[in-house]
Amino acid sequence: MARDNGDGLAAIAGRIGVLGSVALNIVALAIYLRGRAAAEKQASKKVKKAAAVAPSSGKPPVACDSVINLDHGDPTMFETFWRGPIGESATLVIPGYQTMSYFSDVGNLCWFLEPGFEREVRRLHRLVGNAAIEGYHVLVGTGSSQLFQAALYALAPPTADAPVSVVSTTPFYSMYPPLTDFLNSRLYRWAGDANAFDGDDYIEVICSPSNPDGSIREAVLKSKSGKDIHDLAYYWPQYTPITRMLAHDIMLFTVSKCTGHAGTRIGWALVKDKEVAQKMSKFMEQSTIGVSKDAQLRAAKVLGAVTDGYEHQLATAAGGDANLLFHYARQKMAQRWRALRAAVAASGIFSLPDEVAGFCAFTKDTVTSNPAFAWLRCQKQEVEDLESFLRANKIITRSGTKFGADQKVVRISMVDTDEAFGIFVNRLAAIK
């Protein structure tokens, strides 16, 4: 409605010139500007109305004496970055008539995959170099936990007499057992620690860097009939040096841990074998008739903004890391790990896994890893149940028992808000 080009300007300037008097000019100007202001006000109202979706703000804010909940890896740490310039370029607009059809690409084996999302996934991997994409099928899931289940469904032999065993090295991600068993399927069942497994038929899940302890993992079982799923949710430069381009048969990623948009619920899988990809796609079709297009467009926008930030930096050779997500987040994570190690030293009753360093092929420097979770152990004999002990100190964590480990260790999220993290480290340092 508001004119945004020179034509309007020339017409008005001409008209005012003809009027020939200061008074009249000012009247005309006032009328013109008033009309313009009104039009702009209305346009602005429209945008405001369009933007006036009141989304939830996540967990409530914390104060000095709050219970600090670091049970989930809720990646709200990234919000500050997304309030900056890159975040502005990632604003998504969806008109009322868009994304109505079930179908995204009827010619793709994953018919509900938005082509724009696939493009941004491939662009980002090409930038970071953490995973091979040539010759891989890209699948989208409602978070990587849906893709994990899709992989179990695709890899389990459908006609076996007994469910196939699903295993992972201890400590394993606490959600693997319930994700495998909650529907009591005859196709697969959770069988615990991969190191304790004896047999040829299995599905081994390898989470690397490992949730909960940040270690770099490889498959421990080797058999011709065994299958692997590589959960690479944390294989991004802010958490660990990118030492090589991985090229496993099934690789799972998620927007949650890469950019921090957990609420969007979008994950993706890179899958080598066509038949496996087809079966995984079939799982999403049956489970949820595909994946939200709006969520995919959002994820595409966010991933695209990350890659754009790096490409723009390369093109302009401008300094500063404010537009570079991985650099920004790595610095932030490194600060937090320093603060945590200082707090652990101050307290004297805890220990953490040793720091690990490596050469990062993406940032071209040697860096330490900064895992998304701290795997905190208590050295004090009297403390038998560390989760309960910390809970009494108003710190909520997840017990080692849920990861196949013991009660004297807990998993703590390192990616929560600055406020929550600050209170947590202060509180931890004071525990003697």
Place this chain on the structure above:
Amino acid sequence: MARDNGDGLAAIAGRIGVLGSVALNIVALAIYLRGRAAAEKQASKKVKKAAAVAPSSGKPPVACDSVINLDHGDPTMFETFWRGPIGESATLVIPGYQTMSYFSDVGNLCWFLEPGFEREVRRLHRLVGNAAIEGYHVLVGTGSSQLFQAALYALAPPTADAPVSVVSTTPFYSMYPPLTDFLNSRLYRWAGDANAFDGDDYIEVICSPSNPDGSIREAVLKSKSGKDIHDLAYYWPQYTPITRMLAHDIMLFTVSKCTGHAGTRIGWALVKDKEVAQKMSKFMEQSTIGVSKDAQLRAAKVLGAVTDGYEHQLATAAGGDANLLFHYARQKMAQRWRALRAAVAASGIFSLPDEVAGFCAFTKDTVTSNPAFAWLRCQKQEVEDLESFLRANKIITRSGTKFGADQKVVRISMVDTDEAFGIFVNRLAAIK
């Protein structure tokens, strides 16, 4: 950046008044307007960049000789409505930093439910009067098919010796059997036609109006230990008269069939019992760690626009149905049904279910129902497999066998694009 209030206007008018010459005024005006135009151009560029998400367009467009695919109920018919004024008010803007947390409302038993979405769900039911909301829990799912599985999970006795039987009156929705059985769960199993079931322990699914045949259904089984799930995806005024406000224990709805936004993958459940609601919520938590916030915001925006359209009409008493989704869509559906019945009459070898009429408490008039699917039967003896017969005529439909019925009947979507529907009825009329 562009000023949108009277302050700027007054300041400029004042400054120009001081200048005291026509020439200077015009120079000042030109400079001011040029600056303004540049600022606006930049703002407009930003919005364009933000809007420049290229979503998929769904199924490819059709031509006269195309294969017409009416297998899925892809509700692209509604797109024309959403390209109008209501669609404009439904534009969604999501800034880069929003919807990052997993959590929407930590105090709600459904902690991933966006409060804005719940509010719009309740508002819409209050408007239409099709389902009771007082005393009900609202749950959100990735489409109603996820909620269907959540209901099975919540209702199945976890410690039973054998899976509970899931039944539905024939013809039943073709997705119920695979949704129940695809993971080969020990909790529940598909057991076919409810009328043929003998026993006290079961889950009966009642889809009303029925997909595929549009009939109004009630539960056929009655036992103290039996459980019901009411799938009310089509209980909206465009498909059937709203004869009463339903108040069943579990009622499932979906944005797909209500507004046509299938690609958004959002459904909701109204659940009376708290414990059942908790278990259903737990299902979504385990299956997909909640439901995309972006998709929920989109659904909230769209549902809100529908209710706003009606409320605005009531407030202004302005005529015309262009802003009233249900009125618009009912008229459209009625036209299509007339065209289909004419084509069936012209052909002479098909039959359809009888037309059913009733008083609609929402629109306050007596209307015929306009089901979202046509349940088309072939009367010609030689045609044994109607799906194959129509496929040979380049019309893709879904065979009755998938709905527990015979081969001489098929389900046909009535909610596809105008183009596809037009070619379909012409082609059908010509089949002798």
